[in-house]
Amino acid sequence: MIESEDAELVRRSLKGDKEAFGILVDRYQKPVFNTAFRTVGNREDAADLTQVVFLKAFERLSSYKSTYKFFSWLYRIAVNESINFLKARKQLEEIDDSLPAEESGGEGTSSEEVDELVGAALQELTVEYRTVIVLCHLQELSYKEASYILDLPESTLKSRLFTARKLLKDILIRKGILSGQRTIG
């Protein structure tokens, strides 16, 4: 249903109907913003990237093929733009060790703190693994959708997701966010 609505909105946008494109922006700015935010780790940059993503989507709208879902196509642009942004910043290999392990969440850790701690742990993964986690876990996309967005075979995506989870688990344990049989919060 949403897919056919999107296709119609795309068709109208191609004719120059900006209101139609505005509906697509309303519908997808939040997931695109969150994908960018969890990939680049900074809200201001994520907002800039979201703007670039929608601008590029609008400019390339005629190349969009309805064989794919519109949001998958949009995510693909978002992931590529985020990766390009990180490359430009030369932060791909940068590791943020600013959060000491003793800041681990105990029973009383607030949801904001959980968010900050886990978000920071996510930034320690290389972008290759981070994007898989963002798409499969945070955006809850299917293997098929994530494979298309990342341009990877499904088998590679699955093995990468498995490795990403293991690496993240190690980071969470090292930071004391995850330990024993108890999680934060």
Next chain:
Amino acid sequence: MNRSLNGLLTPLEQEELNEYFASHADVRREYDDLARTAGVLGRLRNVDPPSYLKTSIMNSLPSVPSRSTVASPLTILKEVIMTISDVFTGKRKPVVIGTVVVVVVAIIYFAIGYPPPGAEDLQGTIGGAQKATKYRSAQVNKKDVIVKNAALQKALQNDKFQKLIKSTEFQNKLQNEAVWSALASEALREALASDALRDALKFAEVREALGNSELREAMKFAEVREALAGDALQAALKSGDLQAALNSADLQAALNNAELRESLKFADLREALKNADLREALKHSELREALKFAEVREALQNSSLREALKSADLREALANSELRDALANAELRDALSIAELRDALSSAELREALASADLREALASAELREALKNGELQSAMQIQE
């Protein structure tokens, strides 16, 4: 475990996994940790974008999507080519087409801009109209269609290239951004000039193996590339000892200590680790990680890949990070399975022609592809004045 963590197992499969866990406490612990990791991730909130964002986006948009409403000069040029092609194939009569062409060329004349560009500005276009007056003749002949891009023009006279551009598979792949970017990159074209690499890429197993990110990452180390070509690793992989040892903490320690190597419980691995090259390679965590994947182990035992890796040229080509990164893309790997493309990549001249953006643009046209099949347009495009 992956599928279970994603909730994709059937009740029966989950039951089987639970039974397995009952007798493998260490695997159960690992699974529990991963499940808790997933749980923690599930608690990450989706944050709201700033309130000004939509307005900023909408204000940044051009008035219309750029390519949707006005045909580009190149599109119009393609129309001219098609029109001429129709004359050759007898679908239209030259006397009628003459008028159409004059109108179209007039549009091009103004679409490109006034005053008209110099001859050098037309370089790189397929079917570039030389002069508007040239098309006023009712009698259209092959000399009316000229390829100005020198490399492309030369390539069009080459049998290998003609075969390639007629390949529907290639025509489709060329429209993929990753494939196009690879062919447009001089560094990548140079890497693909390696005969050994192109020979290796004709095997599906090799392409599949190179699709594994961990293996590609490991290949950045010369020691790893050497070890992958060596018999010691093959022996270890064949016995299965290496696979078992990869999860053992003893392996890493044994790589630096002869006594510990002797104490390893895996006989075949003890034997294989006598090879210094293999020991050096296994010191790289990237290789150890890659070898944990069944598909990598299987691919490395594939005779095609083994043979290919024995070539120093191939190993050198794989040292190129740009190539390894590009090979992460399945579409590019698929494209390299096209024999005509590999053939064309063997020639420096054809590689240069493949980098022409105009070729890609032209081959995006269904009509042009159709015309290529009948050979008329193809021969017309070869003419140079």
